[in-house]
Amino acid sequence: MAAISERAFFYLRRAPAERLPPPAARAGALGWLRVNLFSSPANIALTLLCGVGIVWAVPPLLRFFLTDAVWSGSDRAACLAAPEHPMPGACWPFVRVWFSYFVYGFYPTGERWRVDLFFVALAFGVAWLLWLSAPRRDIGALYFFVVLPILSFVLLHGAPLIGLSVVPTALWGGVLVTVIVATVGIVFSLPLGILLALARRSDLPVVRLAAVMFIEFVRGVPLITVLFMASVMLPLFVPEALAPDKLVRALVGVALFASAYMAEVVRGGLAAVPRGQYEAAQALGLTYWRTVGLVILPQALRVTLPNIVNTFIGLFKDTTLVFIVGIFDFLRTIEAARADPHWAAPTTSVTGYAVAALFYFVCCYGMSRYARGVEARLARAGRR
Amino acid sequence: MAERPNDARAAAPPAEVAVEVAGLHKWYGDFHVLRDINLKVARGERIVICGPSGGGKSTLLRCINRLEDWQRGRIVVDGVELTDDPKRILAVRRDVGMVFQQFNLFPHLTVLENCTLAPIWVRHMPKRAAEALAMDYLARVKIPDQANKYPARLSGGQQQRVAIARALCMNPNIMLFDEPTSALDPEMVKEVLDTMVELAADGITMLVVSHEMRFARQVADRVIFMDEGQIVEIGEPESFFDHPQHERARLFLQQILH
Numbered sequence: 001m002a003a004i005s006e007r008a009f010f011y012l013r014r015a016p017a018e019r020l021p022p023p024a025a026r027a028g029a030l031g032w033l034r035v036n037l038f039s040s041p042a043n044i045a046l047t048l049l050c051g052v053g054i055v056w057a058v059p060p061l062l063r064f065f066l067t068d069a070v071w072s073g074s075d076r077a078a079c080l081a082a083p084e085h086p087m088p089g090a091c092w093p094f095v096r097v098w099f100s101y102f103v104y105g106f107y108p109t110g111e112r113w114r115v116d117l118f119f120v121a122l123a124f125g126v127a128w129l130l131w132l133s134a135p136r137r138d139i140g141a142l143y144f145f146v147v148l149p150i151l152s153f154v155l156l157h158g159a160p161l162i163g164l165s166v167v168p169t170a171l172w173g174g175v176l177v178t179v180i181v182a183t184v185g186i187v188f189s190l191p192l193g194i195l196l197a198l199a200r201r202s203d204l205p206v207v208r209l210a211a212v213m214f215i216e217f218v219r220g221v222p223l224i225t226v227l228f229m230a231s232v233m234l235p236l237f238v239p240e241a242l243a244p245d246k247l248v249r250a251l252v253g254v255a256l257f258a259s260a261y262m263a264e265v266v267r268g269g270l271a272a273v274p275r276g277q278y279e280a281a282q283a284l285g286l287t288y289w290r291t292v293g294l295v296i297l298p299q300a301l302r303v304t305l306p307n308i309v310n311t312f313i314g315l316f317k318d319t320t321l322v323f324i325v326g327i328f329d330f331l332r333t334i335e336a337a338r339a340d341p342h343w344a345a346p347t348t349s350v351t352g353y354a355v356a357a358l359f360y361f362v363c364c365y366g367m368s369r370y371a372r373g374v375e376a377r378l379a380r381a382g383r384r
Numbered sequence: 385m386a387e388r389p390n391d392a393r394a395a396a397p398p399a400e401v402a403v404e405v406a407g408l409h410k411w412y413g414d415f416h417v418l419r420d421i422n423l424k425v426a427r428g429e430r431i432v433i434c435g436p437s438g439g440g441k442s443t444l445l446r447c448i449n450r451l452e453d454w455q456r457g458r459i460v461v462d463g464v465e466l467t468d469d470p471k472r473i474l475a476v477r478r479d480v481g482m483v484f485q486q487f488n489l490f491p492h493l494t495v496l497e498n499c500t501l502a503p504i505w506v507r508h509m510p511k512r513a514a515e516a517l518a519m520d521y522l523a524r525v526k527i528p529d530q531a532n533k534y535p536a537r538l539s540g541g542q543q544q545r546v547a548i549a550r551a552l553c554m555n556p557n558i559m560l561f562d563e564p565t566s567a568l569d570p571e572m573v574k575e576v577l578d579t580m581v582e583l584a585a586d587g588i589t590m591l592v593v594s595h596e597m598r599f600a601r602q603v604a605d606r607v608i609f610m611d612e613g614q615i616v617e618i619g620e621p622e623s624f625f626d627h628p629q630h631e632r633a634r635l636f637l638q639q640i641l642h
Contacts, residue, residue, distance in 0.1 A: 279451050280488035280547075284502035284554060285478035287470075294501060298492045 064089040065354065070347075079345035090351040091343070098337040102355070105173015105328045114155045114164065115176050121151055122183065130370060132377065145187075156180075169247040173328030175359070177247070181254055181319040181329065182363075186312050188255035193262025197270055198292060200263065211263070218260035223321050226253045231325035250322045258315045265311050269304030270296065302378055309371035313364045331356050401460070402427045402558050402589040403448055408457030410443065417443050418454065419613040427557075430590045432600040432621070435610035436636055441593045444610070445560050448591065449480045462557055478506060481551030485563040487543045489535040489550070495522065496531040499550045507554065514553070521549040525579050541572030545579050552583075559583065561592040595640060597625060609633045 037047045068089030070079050079091035095102075104112050125148045128140035156176075158166040172180075199211035218226065230253035231246060244252075273296050281291040301308065323332035334352040337343075403425040410418035418440050425431055433441045446452040447459060450466050450473045459466045461476045490498050499518035503509040509517070522528045525545035527538075535543055544564055551559060561580065565573045577599050584590055584603040594600065600607055600621050607624040609617040609632075617630045628634045 274488075276484060276486050276488035277490065280482075280484060280490070283449055283451065283477055283480075283482040283484075284550070285474050285506045286502060287474065290505050294505060295490055299490075302492065 064350075076343050076345045076348075079343070079347055081346075088345075088347060090354065091345055091347045092351065094337075094343045094345075094348050094351055095355055097343070098333075098340070101174060101337060102330060102333050103175045105176060105333055106171040107167060107173065107176065108171065111158075111165065111167055114158075114167075118152050118155045118176075119179075121148060121155075122179070132374070152180075169245050172247065174333045175330050177322070177327060178319050178330040180247075181251060181322055181327075182316045184251045185254045185258045185315045185319065189258035189262045189311070189315065190308070192255065192259035193266050194297065196259060196263035197266035200267055201270060215260045215263050218257055219264070223254070223257050223318055224324050226257050227321060227325050229253070246325065247327060250325055250327055254315070254319065254322070258311065258318075261311050261314070262308070265304055265307045266300065268307065269300030269302075272303045273299045305371060305375055305378075309367055313367055316364055316367070317360060330359065400427055401425070402429070402462060403591070404458075404460040405444070405448075406458050406460075408444075408447065408454055408459065410440075410447065410452065410454040410456075417613050418447070421457070421615055423608070423615065423618075425558075425589060425591065428587045428589055429605045430584050430603050431592065431606050431608060432604040433591065433593045433608045433610060434595055434600070434636075435608075435616070438612075439610040440613040441610050442562050445482075445562050445591060445593055448558075448560060449477050449482055451482075478554060479556055480558045480560060481554055481556035482560045483544070483547050483551055483562065483564050485567050487535070487540070487547045487567070489543055489547055491535055494532050494534055495527070495538070495546050498535065498546060499553045502550070503553050518549070518553050521552045522546070524552075524582070525549045526575075539572060540568045541575045544568065544572075544576045548576075548579055548583070556588070558589040558591070561590065561594065563593050563595075565594065565596060597641070601625065609636070611636070 038044050066089075068087060070085075070088050070091050070093060073079065073091075073093040074097075078093060079088055081088055100109075100112070104115055107115055125140070125144040128134050128137065129144050134140060154162075154164065156167065156172070157169070158164040160166060196211050196215055199207045200215065202208045202211070227250055230249040234244075234249060277295055277299065278291060281295040286294065319329060320331045322329050323335070328336070334356050338349045338352040401424050403423070405421050405423040408418055408421040409416070421440075421444060433444070435441055443452055447454055448461060453468075462479050464472055464476055464479075466472060466476055489495075490501070493501065496515060496518055499521065500509075500511065500514040503514040503517060504511060507514075519528055519531065522531055525548055527542055527545055527549075530538055530542060530546075535546065538546065548564075564580070565576050568576060573596070577596060580590075580592070580599065581603055590603075592599075592604075604621045606618055607621050608615055609624065609628070609630070611632050617624065617628060617633045619629070624633070625637065628637055
């Protein structure tokens with residue numbers, strides 16, 4: 001009691017307390033290791049466990065895919081076990097020989113430059129749109145959403161008028177189809193999802209009911225069912241001549257399916273925007289659509305960006321399901337190629353699947369990294 | 385704010401009565417939140433509305449720009465009767481500025497963009513002109529140097545002054561203030577009230593929900609006391625604060641003055 005009253009019961013500061021720099025962190029690699037990897041018994045145990053896992057998993061993978069892998073050859077013989085080669089690794093010549101099939105499917109060899117041109121045009125548009133400080137992004141958007149679809153159709157489908165022969169979609173395949181399905185799905189699902197999410201929050205009961213029914217129905221049905229319905233049941237109701245192309249039907253199915261999920265993701269973002277934001281915008285005399293477009297959506301999408309990208313990644317991988325209606329996407333081309341008796345070897349399938357895994361991983365991880373970059377940028381802007 | 389340029393209102397001479405509320409009733413479910421409100425606010429008049437919380441003050445204010453709707457009665461703002469017609473609602477909202485307790489600035493836009501949003505998208509002003517206008521008003525509320533910051537970087541008092549500037553950028557004839565200082569730290573209340581006092585001196589019609597008695601005495605033409613959804617007493621500030629007539633008002637003033 002005495003100590004307290006002496007020190008703080010009455011007090012008047014006469015000199016300001018010194019402003020000090022923060023204490024220096026323990027520096028050096030050893031300091032870092034100690035703080036991050038060996039700070040407590042549990043941490044030490046986890047560190048050791050992870051170390052064991054790495055030692056157990058990584059060397060065999062490196063051995064299979066690199067050091068023991070077969071790099072040259074013209075048929076299965078190269079990839080089979082031989083006395084000088086008792087445990088052959090990945091069969092890379094198989095991938096090299098079938099590579100163009102993985103990319104183009106059955107697209108006629110002489111016309112494949114059209115697909116290459118499409119890839120270049122698409123990459124250009126994507127880069128323009130995603131590079132946030134690119135010049136004239138409005139023209140970029142115009143290019144991506146108007147010019148590119150027309151250009152792609154002319155290039156890929158063909159236009160006899162300008163000397164491009166028609167290539168029916170049944171011949172399309174591989175990466176080409178995967179990229180088309182994923183791009184169309186992503187590009188359509190976001191705006192459709194936003195509209196559905198807004199409709200679900202609408203004041204008009206009919207609009208709300210329609211949105212809820214659509215979203216709940218689509219979410220309650222597997223994608224495979226949606227694809228089956230689009231490809232098998234539609235022709236039962238629509239005369240064959242009027243029925244759209246098989247690929248188009250699958251595209252519509254994927255886009256509608258993804259938009260139902262996107263709607264729920266966007267709805268979460270919309271719910272995170274405080275009511276006061278609507279009121280402030282409305283009090284300024286902004287119409288509903290301007291309130292939504294200028295005030296609500298920019299905030300809602302920002303909050304929910306990680307979830308949106310998560311949905312895109314899921315959609316990208318779901319595109320593999322279009323094989324069920326007879327479309328040769330990338331994974332299906334690998335499936336087909338690995339059955340080739342010319343290359344039948346114990347390692348062929350594993351090699352093919354490894355290529356597929358690498359392709360999907362690179363694409364999905366790329367999306368994830370890009371989204372994190374945008375998030376970081378938005379966070380910086382918010383703090384400015 | 386000597387000039388009020390360029391819009392449709394210039395065609396018709398402004399009505400002498402800025403806001404007219406007649407026989408207004410509103411219910412939230414079974415709860416009768418506004419009961420028989422009758423009020424005429426003359427052009428240029430400054431009105432302070434006070435009363436215990438839950439008395440319907442904010443609700444009444446929010447009816448005037450139709451952020452809330454009502455079940456009975458009518459409200460006429462600058463000669464435009466508010467109905468369900470979205471055109472009328474928008475016309476009134478363009479004419480009536482509002483400042484909220486929680487500021488409600490748009491966090492994804494800079495201070496300047498907050499102020500230019502409505503002039504550009506509602507009044508269709510060119511961006512340059514809107515920015516010049518916004519800088520004018522930001523200078524008037526004494527924070528032109530913060531124009532390119534995001535709202536989160538500003539103090540509460542600064543944010544509220546931005547909110548006032550944002551509303552003024554629409555050149556409103558009427559300003560509504562819904563407890564503009566209640567969410568502020570004590571040392572920031574004065575800067576916001578000073579801004580409002582200056583605004584009052586310009587002759588704009590103001591309806592302010594507030595318990596700031598000094599502000600009310602200094603600025604208000606009339607003080608309205610509301611309780612349980614009714615207007616209980618209307619008087620000049622001096623007579624109301626010094627000699628409230630109604631028992632309920634006397635009790636309330638005792639409570640807040642200790």
